[in-house]
Amino acid sequence: MKIHEIPLRFVKSFLIEMEGKRGILVDAGTPGSGNKIVNYINSVGVKQIDYVIFTHSHQDHIGGAHELKVSLNSKFCIDENGKDYLEKGLVREPVVHSAFLKFVFSIGKPFFFKKTEGVPPDIILKEGELEDGIEIIRTSGHTNDSISIYVNDLNSVIVGDTLQGTRNGLKYPSIYENWDDLRKSVEKIKSLSSSMIYVSHGVSSNKFLI
Numbered sequence: 001m002k003i004h005e006i007p008l009r010f011v012k013s014f015l016i017e018m019e020g021k022r023g024i025l026v027d028a029g030t031p032g033s034g035n036k037i038v039n040y041i042n043s044v045g046v047k048q049i050d051y052v053i054f055t056h057s058h059q060d061h062i063g064g065a066h067e068l069k070v071s072l073n074s075k076f077c078i079d080e081n082g083k084d085y086l087e088k089g090l091v092r093e094p095v096v097h098s099a100f101l102k103f104v105f106s107i108g109k110p111f112f113f114k115k116t117e118g119v120p121p122d123i124i125l126k127e128g129e130l131e132d133g134i135e136i137i138r139t140s141g142h143t144n145d146s147i148s149i150y151v152n153d154l155n156s157v158i159v160g161d162t163l164q165g166t167r168n169g170l171k172y173p174s175i176y177e178n179w180d181d182l183r184k185s186v187e188k189i190k191s192l193s194s195s196m197i198y199v200s201h202g203v204s205s206n207k208f209l210i
Contacts, residue, residue, distance in 0.1 A: 001133075001153045003198060006040045008033045011060045012200050014158050015040065016134070016151060021047040024134065025074070026149060026158050027054055027061045027200065031116050034067020049074040051123070051130065055160025055200065056146040057082030057092050059114065066117040075122040077130070079138070082145030089118035092143065098174035139189065141182025142173055148189060156196040159189055165202030169209040173201075186210065 004015040008029035016024040023046040029037065041049065052074045054062055062078075065086060069076065078086050085092050091114070096102050125147055127138045135150040139162045148159045162185050164173045176182045189197065190208060198204045 001151070003151065003154060003156055003158070003196075004040070004044065005198065005204065006037055008036060008064075010201065012198075013037055014198055015044070015046065016149075016158075017044060017046055021045060023049050024149075025049050025052045025068070025072070027160070028052065028064035028068050030060045031063040031114055032067075033064035034071060037064065037068065038071045052076045053125070053130075053136075053147075053149060054078040054082060054086065055148065055158070055162075056143040057085035058094060058143065058161070059091055059116075061160065061200070062086050062119075063114070063116055065119040069119045076119055077123040077125050078121050079125050079145035079147050081140075082143070083121055083124060085145075087118045087120045089116045091115055094175045095177045096175050101174055137188065139185035141178050141180075141185045142176045144177060144181075146185070148185075150192060150194075154196070155192075155194055156198065157189060157192055157194045158198040160200050162186065162189065163197065163199050165199040165204055166209070167203055169205055169207035170197060170199065171209045 002017040006013040014026040049072045125136050133152040137148045139146050139148045142161045150157045163170045
């Protein structure tokens with residue numbers, strides 16, 4: 001078993017490579033990312049993606065969903081609070097707590113907030129085991145539909161945007177909807193004592209700055 005980081009412009013998708021040339025894909029990147037993700041999956045010899053799991057419903061995580069739906073015979077999975085954004089292609093605008101990011105989003109609005117074709121989810125995620133060794137953890141705060149994926153065999157967790165990575169370690173993100181929920185979710189992640197924490201933005205590590 002192995003976790004691959006798939007770089008997509010300023011965000012990442014993740015491939016959990018499993019036995020039998022099976023895999024689980026986490027997130028779909030921005031619109032237009034589908035081919036790059038599928039090409040990566042093919043390049044490492046994974047033949048079947050059982051699930052596409054979305055850590056939350058911001059556009060840089062679900063934007064390529066429809067492209068993947070065309071290419072992959074997979075079950076698409078999201079938290080209940082993100083269902084409408086995925087299914088209807090709705091745009092979920094980030095709640096930003098950084099002057100720099102507010103400026104970036106203001107000039108990049110046509111790119112960041114572009115409505116896409118919707119994809120109906122096959123599975124509404126609940127906290128607990130999705131399959132043997134793959135556990136869904138509710139980690140709201142960044143958004144109210146944010147989840148993390150714990151991979152038992154690797155003692156590793158994919159946290160989406162619940163944490164942001166720097167060269168020195170992990171910190172709180174500058175985008176969040178509920179500060180109290182975010183802090184509680186980060187404490188939940190810390191309690192796992194994981195060997196590696198994979199983040200969608202920045203450098204993945206197991207070192208906390210908070």
